[in-house]
Amino acid sequence: MTIERLRSLPLWQGRIQVEPLAGGLSNVSWKVTDRAGVHVVRFGTDYPFHHIDRQREVIAARAAHEGGFGPEVEYAAPGVMVSAFLEARTWSAADVVGNPERIGRLLRAFHRDMPPRIAGPGYMFWVFHVIRDYARMLAATARAGELPRYLALGAELEAAQIPLPVVFGHHDLLPANILDDGESLWLIDYEYAGLGTAMFDLAGASSNAGMTAEQSLRLLSTYLGHEPGRAFLRAFSAMQCASLLREAMWAMVSELHLATPGVDFAAYAQENLDRLAEALDIYRSGAFR
Numbered sequence: 001m002t003i004e005r006l007r008s009l010p011l012w013q014g015r016i017q018v019e020p021l022a023g024g025l026s027n028v029s030w031k032v033t034d035r036a037g038v039h040v041v042r043f044g045t046d047y048p049f050h051h052i053d054r055q056r057e058v059i060a061a062r063a064a065h066e067g068g069f070g071p072e073v074e075y076a077a078p079g080v081m082v083s084a085f086l087e088a089r090t091w092s093a094a095d096v097v098g099n100p101e102r103i104g105r106l107l108r109a110f111h112r113d114m115p116p117r118i119a120g121p122g123y124m125f126w127v128f129h130v131i132r133d134y135a136r137m138l139a140a141t142a143r144a145g146e147l148p149r150y151l152a153l154g155a156e157l158e159a160a161q162i163p164l165p166v167v168f169g170h171h172d173l174l175p176a177n178i179l180d181d182g183e184s185l186w187l188i189d190y191e192y193a194g195l196g197t198a199m200f201d202l203a204g205a206s207s208n209a210g211m212t213a214e215q216s217l218r219l220l221s222t223y224l225g226h227e228p229g230r231a232f233l234r235a236f237s238a239m240q241c242a243s244l245l246r247e248a249m250w251a252m253v254s255e256l257h258l259a260t261p262g263v264d265f266a267a268y269a270q271e272n273l274d275r276l277a278e279a280l281d282i283y284r285s286g287a288f289r
Helices: 002-008 054-066 093-097 098-111 127-138 144-159 199-210 213-224 230-257 265-286
Strands: 017-023 028-034 037-043 073-077 080-084 166-169 178-180 185-189 194-197
Touching: 002 017, 002 037, 017 213, 093 098, 093 166, 093 178, 093 199, 098 144, 098 166, 098 185, 098 199, 127 144, 127 185, 127 199, 127 230, 166 178, 166 199, 199 213, 199 230, 213 230, 230 265
Parallel strands: none
Antiparallel strands: 017 028, 028 037, 037 080, 073 080, 166 194, 178 185
8 A cells, every 4th residue: 555655646757666765663765766856755644652743744854954954855745755865875873973073063053043944833842751651651561560660760860951942853863864965964854853952862862872971072062162061961961861761661652552574662672771771870970070
């Protein structure tokens, strides 16, 4: 049905060539070539359990293109979005940790330039709300016994945050969502984009790639324009933990609702819990100072 719908989309010029694209855990993407060029077709439905609204995703993606951060959205309809294909390399964790200054500059520009371009009602992404909501969804599962610990940890990490200006964030800075065309960096996948704190994008970029303390400091110093103070570093370390906790709980909730071929959500949850334990040791030891 997906491939039939893909072929029936009204924007194609002439015959098309189609090949699947790997990557998405909550959507299916295809590379399509027609007489007009190369495109990416992305199929995905709303996922209320992950707070994903595809109409909101399209709005963010169009704004990102207008700001020079993402590919052009060429077509959108319920459940499908078609974007221009970027001739660019997908980044790995090694690319992210090797270029903290480039990530810092990218995020500073993204957070600064995106808010005026967003249309419609504002959507707020606050990771600590997400953790609490995921706990509600998991309350009747075999994970129920773990939830008091996760909720208490979330409250502790939330209390460590500091006041920051509200920005428009990407909120899913996995290395694979960063593309490099040799000159510029691009961001893709705007499922979780919305208003929030810069700290989550900064912490997510660092924790998802496994940056060292020195690399994280370079990221933060570039983003801020100066070295961060102790309170900022403590909040950043706490947010790294929150990012990993949310990613683990994301996998737990996904296990209930999604069946993605080749993806072991339980193993992914445990991988992030193991990384969380390491990040918590750093946070509670004060090694971020």
